[in-house]
Amino acid sequence: MEKTMSEPLRLGIAGLGTVGVGVLRIIRKQAEMLTARTGRKITVTAVSARTRGKDRGVPIDGYAWEDDPVTLATRDDVDVFVELMGGADGPAKAATEAALKAGKDVVTANKAMLAVNGQALAELAESEGRQIRYEAAVAGGIPVIKTLLEGLAGNEFTRVMGVMNGTCNYILTRMQSAGLPYETVFEEANQLGYLEADPELDVGGIDAGHKLAILASIAFGTRVAFDAMELEGIGRITTEDIRQAADMGYRIKLLGVSRMTGRGLEQRMSPCLVPAASPLGQLEGGTNMVVVEGDAVGQIVLRGAGAGEGPTASAVMGDICDIARGTRLPVFGQPAASLVDATPASSATPAAFYLRMELQDKPGALAKVATVLGNHGISINRMRQYDHEAQTAPVLIVTHRCVRADLDKAIAAMAATGVVEGDPVALRIEEV
């Protein structure tokens, strides 16, 4: 039975890391404000975490303790299960499912769980008449889920883009400002605690890819399809790439782009060149940015902290306040059963590309590469060979607009010429 609006909204929180503690802090400090805004008292009934005794800076003695998040999620005195443990499967998923089946709404910050299991969870939630809210799963404090689901609900979306991994943006901007190589800045970021336990989640684009997959599902009414995403990390970017990009008026960003095309759904998370003067190009350090384009609204840019206790807890609280006020929405903006399976079309949209490769220093090498590109229908906008001391010569090429599939074929064919050392780096120049 639905609670009436004047009764308290009772939370069970699983996971008392940075975000969980942030949520507790807000609920304790702003109780009066939250009640004024939602018309209800928001209380915490029970909590759960890996270790109980730890000093977290907020007292948790006043809340019931559960060792098992599934038990927490199904308590009779919990209305909303707040999942802040993380992980695509395992306890997070088990407890979320248990909560939904027990008639609770769920608020989560878990991008991996939604990117991998979002469709099944949404179907479960909707069959139970329950909600899953996940503003904190994408771009931290930026209310981008709400913007797509609600504020811009009158738009047919044309493109959604974002810089949504602060660590990668920190590494790339630091490489640029300090002129330091990737390896050095990666190590700095590691020392500063900016990297996940498995750094590939950050620098390989996986974390940001999870976020983009969620946004694409909402924007295009498609089943979340993280598996179909074209993923490329930032590990091969050199300071030379950054310098060359800057000379041409660009910045290199780990940019997610999702777009519905005539051929299917494009989803890419990869290092791209974007104009230095654009909002995306100007984004420095750990800040996140999401760019949403709709047929009516044009371009909306949202910028803010993508991680951290306060911003992420702010997003969780936004969802909790919505539930307290009685707002009800399908998980991905329309009934999960009506979401369609999109044909993956990773790079259907043509673009100019930046290519860097090492050529053997012998006559005709450059001509061979140019010929291969021409044979694949790719024309060259600019080409430059640098001074070099090594046996190989670095060469930079900017193509005219072409399709990535053709470029990949050309790059494969270059290997057969015997003049290219190693794998060329190819970066899309995204028009923003």
Add this chain to the structure above:
Amino acid sequence: MEKTMSEPLRLGIAGLGTVGVGVLRIIRKQAEMLTARTGRKITVTAVSARTRGKDRGVPIDGYAWEDDPVTLATRDDVDVFVELMGGADGPAKAATEAALKAGKDVVTANKAMLAVNGQALAELAESEGRQIRYEAAVAGGIPVIKTLLEGLAGNEFTRVMGVMNGTCNYILTRMQSAGLPYETVFEEANQLGYLEADPELDVGGIDAGHKLAILASIAFGTRVAFDAMELEGIGRITTEDIRQAADMGYRIKLLGVSRMTGRGLEQRMSPCLVPAASPLGQLEGGTNMVVVEGDAVGQIVLRGAGAGEGPTASAVMGDICDIARGTRLPVFGQPAASLVDATPASSATPAAFYLRMELQDKPGALAKVATVLGNHGISINRMRQYDHEAQTAPVLIVTHRCVRADLDKAIAAMAATGVVEGDPVALRIEEV
């Protein structure tokens, strides 16, 4: 009686200018998408406008016609009254009141009506158990009302700022890029149709001030108090001011700032210097930007088109979709009866100021001005006298942080020295 969710949501639209036509276009073009997203058919029952016969680019024969918006607003076959006529009072207010009393929700784009009559209308709406939604009233397509009311509801807001009049930003950035004086660019803007019939609404800061008053009410839980706003237009800004600001690393923007201080509510809409490298400083042309700062989320920046058919209609549609989905919110985010009357404290927060004045070209003039400032406790950070051909010498002063009231006293006292020609220009340097 509430309609069940599966029944159509029936709109009555008053005002068929740019925005009204934009709303009709979206409803006609995206009927299927809107139903998928809201679970209901969204239909238009009746429309009203000044003239009936006009070709608007969309057929209106299929809708009932009403000459009188009050009649439209109270029709039995209308669930939501969409007010797109404009004007603080008159027919817009009369029809809004009639709609609320007849049990209809209201969606409006009318910033003047809300800034001037918002409290009374919100009280009426809430006593009738109805909503007024007004995303389109502030910053066009940017979903800033939703962001403040919902997405960031877990935050105690510390400051809300915005560049919310595209025409003023166009004028200021054009003055900078083309080096043209205010009067020339004003005339250009007029020719381009960028100015309201009464241009003072734009360049005097009134239109943007209305928007800021609405944002302040939501952010700080206060009764909307446009009358208490410190308002200053852009008419006295010269290309020299813009050049000097640029030399120091700043841009001049018509910036709205609202902040709750120990002394009361600060609300200012005035030309300010902001760092050229900040998102606000980088905002060019007619685009709008709103910067929201909260205790948990830190700083969120929202950027997008502030006017035009598509963006404004997008905002109206967001509100309509919310109502179709059954979302219910107090008009200003908490019950209108609980909003407090804030003490106005227009410029309680200290800041550095940019001062420009004309001094008579005689010995000791500069010293006299400096002495007056010192006597009022205002210390000088930098001071510069320019080359000049006229009888008076332009002098630029940048102060250290001081309170505006002290500065105003100093400026008044300068007049008594007899060395200052005309009124000095004083522009706040806002730390963003």
